[in-house]
Each structure stands twice: as C-alpha cells, then as structure tokens.
Amino acid sequence: MLLKDIRDYQILFLGLFLVLGIGTRDWTLRPELIGVAIATCLVTQWILSLVIGHWSLANNKGQSLNLRSALITSLGLSLLLRADHWTTMAIAAAIAIASKFIFQVGDKHFFNPANFGIISALILTPDAWVSPGQWGEEWWYGLLFLGTGGMILQRIGRWDTTAAFLGSYSLLEAIRNFWLGWTWDVYWHRLMSGSLLLFALFMITDPRSIPNSRIGRVVWAVCIAGLTFILRNYFFVSTAVFWALFALAPLSILLDILWLAPRFVWQEGDEGTGVELLTPNSALSTKKVEV
Numbered sequence: 001m002l003l004k005d006i007r008d009y010q011i012l013f014l015g016l017f018l019v020l021g022i023g024t025r026d027w028t029l030r031p032e033l034i035g036v037a038i039a040t041c042l043v044t045q046w047i048l049s050l051v052i053g054h055w056s057l058a059n060n061k062g063q064s065l066n067l068r069s070a071l072i073t074s075l076g077l078s079l080l081l082r083a084d085h086w087t088t089m090a091i092a093a094a095i096a097i098a099s100k101f102i103f104q105v106g107d108k109h110f111f112n113p114a115n116f117g118i119i120s121a122l123i124l125t126p127d128a129w130v131s132p133g134q135w136g137e138e139w140w141y142g143l144l145f146l147g148t149g150g151m152i153l154q155r156i157g158r159w160d161t162t163a164a165f166l167g168s169y170s171l172l173e174a175i176r177n178f179w180l181g182w183t184w185d186v187y188w189h190r191l192m193s194g195s196l197l198l199f200a201l202f203m204i205t206d207p208r209s210i211p212n213s214r215i216g217r218v219v220w221a222v223c224i225a226g227l228t229f230i231l232r233n234y235f236f237v238s239t240a241v242f243w244a245l246f247a248l249a250p251l252s253i254l255l256d257i258l259w260l261a262p263r264f265v266w267q268e269g270d271e272g273t274g275v276e277l278l279t280p281n282s283a284l285s286t287k288k289v290e291v
Helices: 006-024 031-058 067-080 086-102 113-124 139-156 159-180 184-191 194-203 214-234 240-248 251-258
Strands: 081-083 128-130 263-266 274-277
Touching: 006 067, 006 139, 006 194, 031 067, 031 086, 067 081, 067 086, 067 113, 067 194, 081 086, 081 113, 086 113, 113 128, 113 240, 139 159, 139 194, 159 184, 159 194, 159 214, 194 240, 214 240, 214 251
Parallel strands: none
Antiparallel strands: 081 128, 263 274
C-alpha cells in the first residue's frame, strides 16, 4: 500500500540515509543520541501544540498536532549534528521545534527548524559539531539523494529552489577554479559532496519556511549560494551552507512581501501533496493549520 502523505516518504528516505550512514560510513554516531533527538522533538511538538492549541481555540482557530514535521526535524538533526553529551542533542531538538512556534510572520515560520537547531547548538554548547564531509564523494550516494529528493521535490513543486542554489553555487566555483588556474578535478572534488546534495534537496527546499513565489525562491536560493561561496572560500567556514541558510532565512519575509503568492500548507490526502492558500488569513479561520 502506497503511503498517503509525501512527508511519510521523506521520513522513510531520511531514515534510510541514517541507516546507510551508520552501516557504510562508520559514523561516530551513538544510537542513544538518535533516540534523544526523536523523543525531544516529538515531546516538544506535543507540548507546544497543546499550549498554542488552547490559545487558538480561544481565538476560534484550529491547531492540529503535526508529529510528521517533528520526526523529520529529528532525523535531520541526527544526520547532520554530532555531540558528546545527550543534553546537547536535547537542547538542539527542543530549540529546533520551538523556533517554528516563535519565529512566525503571518502564521508561517521562516527558519528551517533543523538548521536553527544545529546553529543554536553550535553557538550555545561547547561539544556540538557538524561534519560536512561525512558522506564522502561516492557517486552512488549522489544518485540515491537525487533520486529520492527528486521524487519529493516533484510532488511539492520546489525543484526551482534546488536548481537555483546548485546552479549558482556551481557557477561561482567554476569561475573561481578557472581564475586560479586549477584543474577541473579540484572543481568536481568541491562539488561532489553528499552533504551538499542533502542540504540542497532536503533542507533548503522546506516548503513551509521558504519564499512563497517562484521568483522569490530563486532570488533567495541564489543569495544563499553566494553567501555560502563567500563563507567557504574567503572565511574558510566548513559549515558555510548552514550558516548561510540561517543568516538569510529572514530574507524570505521581505521576498514574500515583494512577490505575493499562495502560501504552501501540507494537506493529508490520497495524493499526499500540499495545497497553496491564496488568502491565508481568511483560510485560517476554517482550516486546520499544521506547524
């Protein structure tokens, strides 16, 4: 039986990546930290949904409990964040989920939850780190990520964001490579990164936190690619993609104002796709909204 919600496929794929990473890449990943991330995300989502739900009922709004989103966030944290202590992972997971409820404009959160949790852990704790090269450069990882990520992006219609980011970043790296007179082996070495593909396919494309309009998404992705290029090549920040997304996440608010477009909302159904609300403020009074 086919899964009914596209997020179920995303959960399945991220779980598969986690199993493959542990089994084939020999990551120093402790199973108990995965459990902490999942449990903390789910509990935080449940508690905050109850709190917000009481407030929403008082204002004649509906608030549904969306555990799929929390599970996706926990798997993303487990794939990318490393820590020595379980408390660090718990802090990252709790902050990641809380960011969806706190940083909202027009009932839309603009920070990617997993990315916000990662950056918060790097800033607030002494034992958190991210290993961008943990996937190596094996070609079959890239095919796996492109195939699974492509299926999800085709269903939710956000290929433009990935294409704009990868296209812009690849062009900037090509210009730099040519300017410095390096061989093209160096160029492909810098691009053939499993973590870069994971970011481009599964993190930067979150339809609930990126700009609503296509032109806004393209501009936003190009800006993130440019900042990533600068941070990586001139400030030597190995985790440049995560810092760039974090720094430019609020830009999506301005882009939504400049280019009005329907807001994406997940909707359960036989097709498992999302719907886009043309008038979100009026629709919220009759439709349950997932955070």
